[in-house]
Amino acid sequence: MTSATKPEGSAKQFYESLNGLDDVVVAATKVSHVFGEEGRLIYSGYEINQLASQATYEEVCHLLWKGHLPNAAELDALxxxxxxxRTLPAAAVAVLRALPSDTNPMDALRTVASAVGAAERIAGKPTFEQAVRLVACFPTIVAGFSRLRQGQDLxxxxxxxxHAANYLFMLTGQRPxxxxVKSLDTYLVLLADHGMNASTFTARVIASTESDxxxxxxxxIGALKGPLHGGAPELVSGMLKEIGTVDNIKPWIDNTLNSHGKLMGFGHRIYRTTDPRAEILRDMAKQASTPEFFALAKGTEDYAIEELNKRKPERRLYTNVEFYSATVLSSVGLSPDLFPTTFAISRVAGWSAHVLEQVANxxxxxxxxxxxxxxxxxxIPINAR
Ligand SMILES: CC(C)(COP(=O)(O)OP(=O)(O)OC[C@H]1O[C@@H](n2cnc3c(N)ncnc32)[C@H](O)[C@@H]1OP(=O)(O)O)[C@@H](O)C(=O)NCCC(=O)NCCS
Incomplete structure (x- = not known):
C-alpha cells in the first residue's frame, strides 16, 4: 500500500489524516473510477451515463471482466x-431451506454464497469462469430466500x-x-462497480492473500451490508415513510440534524457534488412513482441538500446513489429488505473484476x-491481580 499524502505537520496530524484512509491509493485499476469533484463515474473508459442508457448488465459484466464491450459473438457466449x-448445488439449496425465515437477507446471501463456494470447491487462483458462476447464481439465492421465507416454492x-428479467421472474413466478425489466437492468448497470469502495477493497485484500x-x-458482502455502504436504501425507505408528507419535511429534517442524526441517501466520501448515478435514478424514479411520492422524495432531497450545506459548507454534501435507488427498486416490486441484496446482485460483477485484476499482478x-x-x-500472576 502506498500513500498519496506525505506526512506534513506533526506525526499525530498525519496519522489522524489517515483515519478512514481518505486519499490513500491502494491499487492501480482499469476497472472503474470515480471523479468526485466532477461528479463522474467511468467503467473501463466509458461514462456511466452512456452505459446506463445503452448497455445491458451482461454487456457491463463483460466490460468489467475483460476491459472491452463484447461483440455479438462474445455477448452470446457470455x-x-x-x-x-444459475441453478444452485443441492447443498446450497439445503442451507437456504435451513435458514430461519426472519434471517436478514444479506446474511442469507452471505451464507448461501459461502455454501456454493464450499459445495463446488471454488478454490485456487480466481478465474473468469468462477466469476460467471457467482454472478449467475446470486439472483437465484436471493429470489429463493425471498420465496422460502414466505412459505412459497422455489x-x-x-x-x-x-439476468434482470429472470431475477424478477424467480421472485414472483410471473414474467415481469x-x-x-428495463428499470432493474439499468439499476444493475449503475451499481456494478464504483472505484475503491469499502466492499471492493475488502475483496481485493482477501484476494491478495491468495484466497479463493x-x-x-x-x-x-459483509462489508456491503453496513448502513454506511449498501445498507442505506432500505433505511431511505424508512426515512421517507416516517417523513410521510411534504409538510413534515422541514421539521423532520431539522429535528434529525439538530439531534446529530444522519440523513440516509446523502453524503459521500468521494463525491463533492451529486452522484451521477443519483441523477439517472432520479429521472427513473420520477417515471416510476406517483406524483405525490415523487414530490415527497424531491422535496426531501432539496431541503436536505440546502440544510446539510448550510450546516457543513466545507463538506459539500449531496444526494448519493442510495436515495433514489429505494424508489426505483420499490417500483419494480422489491421489498425494502431486498434492496441491499439487489445491490450485491449487481456489485458482484465489480468485486469479481477487481479480484481478477488483483490476482493478475x-x-x-x-x-x-x-x-x-x-x-x-x-x-502479574493471576492470583496477584
Ligand atoms: C456516506 C458517508 C458514510 C460518508 O462518510 P464520510 O466520508 O466519513 O463523511 P463524514 O462522516 O466524514 O462526514 C462529515 C460530516 O458531515 C456529516 N454528514 C455526512 N453525511 C451526512 C448525512 N447523510 N446526514 C447528516 N450529516 C452528514 C457528518 O456527520 C460529519 O459531521 P461532523 O464533522 O460534525 O462529524 C456519510 O455521508 C453517511 O453516513 N451518509 C448517510 C448514509 C448513506 O447514505 N450511505 C450510503 C453511502 S453510498
Missing amino acids: NRALRSQ IAPDPELG PENH LASCIVGA NRLIRPQSKYAGEQGKLF
Whole structure:
C-alpha cells in the first residue's frame, strides 16, 4: 500500500489524516473510477451515463471482466454461460431451506454464497469462469430466500430470460413487465462497480492473500451490508415513510440534524457534488412513482441538500446513489429488505473484476498501524491481580 499524502505537520496530524484512509491509493485499476469533484463515474473508459442508457448488465459484466464491450459473438457466449450457471448445488439449496425465515437477507446471501463456494470447491487462483458462476447464481439465492421465507416454492430459472428479467421472474413466478425489466437492468448497470469502495477493497485484500474467489465475495458482502455502504436504501425507505408528507419535511429534517442524526441517501466520501448515478435514478424514479411520492422524495432531497450545506459548507454534501435507488427498486416490486441484496446482485460483477485484476499482478495488501498503547508492562500472576 502506498500513500498519496506525505506526512506534513506533526506525526499525530498525519496519522489522524489517515483515519478512514481518505486519499490513500491502494491499487492501480482499469476497472472503474470515480471523479468526485466532477461528479463522474467511468467503467473501463466509458461514462456511466452512456452505459446506463445503452448497455445491458451482461454487456457491463463483460466490460468489467475483460476491459472491452463484447461483440455479438462474445455477448452470446457470455449470455449462454450465465444462463447455464444459475441453478444452485443441492447443498446450497439445503442451507437456504435451513435458514430461519426472519434471517436478514444479506446474511442469507452471505451464507448461501459461502455454501456454493464450499459445495463446488471454488478454490485456487480466481478465474473468469468462477466469476460467471457467482454472478449467475446470486439472483437465484436471493429470489429463493425471498420465496422460502414466505412459505412459497422455489422457482427454477428461465433460460429464455436475461439476468434482470429472470431475477424478477424467480421472485414472483410471473414474467415481469418490460418497464420493470428495463428499470432493474439499468439499476444493475449503475451499481456494478464504483472505484475503491469499502466492499471492493475488502475483496481485493482477501484476494491478495491468495484466497479463493468465493471467500473474497463473501467478505465483500459483509462489508456491503453496513448502513454506511449498501445498507442505506432500505433505511431511505424508512426515512421517507416516517417523513410521510411534504409538510413534515422541514421539521423532520431539522429535528434529525439538530439531534446529530444522519440523513440516509446523502453524503459521500468521494463525491463533492451529486452522484451521477443519483441523477439517472432520479429521472427513473420520477417515471416510476406517483406524483405525490415523487414530490415527497424531491422535496426531501432539496431541503436536505440546502440544510446539510448550510450546516457543513466545507463538506459539500449531496444526494448519493442510495436515495433514489429505494424508489426505483420499490417500483419494480422489491421489498425494502431486498434492496441491499439487489445491490450485491449487481456489485458482484465489480468485486469479481477487481479480484481478477488483483490476482493478475498480486502483492499482499498488508498495511501498517500506529501503536497507540502502552509498553513495558510487567506480567502479574493471576492470583496477584
Ligand atoms: C456516506 C458517508 C458514510 C460518508 O462518510 P464520510 O466520508 O466519513 O463523511 P463524514 O462522516 O466524514 O462526514 C462529515 C460530516 O458531515 C456529516 N454528514 C455526512 N453525511 C451526512 C448525512 N447523510 N446526514 C447528516 N450529516 C452528514 C457528518 O456527520 C460529519 O459531521 P461532523 O464533522 O460534525 O462529524 C456519510 O455521508 C453517511 O453516513 N451518509 C448517510 C448514509 C448513506 O447514505 N450511505 C450510503 C453511502 S453510498
